[in-house]
Amino acid sequence: MYNTNSRQRQQNNNYSNNAWQRSQLLNSEPPSSSGRSTPVDPSRMTARDLLSLESQNDEELSGLHSKVAMLKKITMDIGHEVRESTVFLGDLDQDFGRTGGLLNTTYTRLKVMASTQNGRYMCYMVSFCVFVFFFAYFFIYRR
Secondary structure, three states, X not given: OHHHHHHHXXXXXXXXXXXXXXXXXXOOOOOOOOOOOOOOOHHHOOHXXXXXXXXXXXXXXXXXXXXXXXXXXXXXXXXXXXXXXXXXXXXXXXXXXXXXXXXXXXXHHHHHHHHHOOHHHHHHHHHHHHHHHHHHHHHHHOO
16 A cells, blocks of 8 residues: 555656646746756847857857768768679679579589489599598698
8 A cells, every 4th residue: 555655646746747847848938946047148248259159159060061071971982882782792693693503504414424324433523522622621721
């Protein structure tokens, strides 16, 4: 029972706090106890203050311009890289397709050769492949 009462109180506090925040947000005048300084009325500012603010705005604006230019360059580079990668992947797909076709043709020829000739030629072919494999293995890993 104690937990449900404390939960209800907490929910009510959260609701009232949210309602207060919403009312503060929608009000046109700033809260008096916020601790923040209110914006200065431009009609009360001196010419020197206005020039100072204008120069600060110009500095910030030039900083933003340089950041936008940098982001534009980065996105252009990304687009260029994507186009190059797409072309590369298309070429790679064609190469793999050709290789698959070549391997399929070779496998078909080996199958025909094994079925028409006696087993001696197949034994020579397998022995040759094993020899090439071991030669390549020792040649690559013995360096």
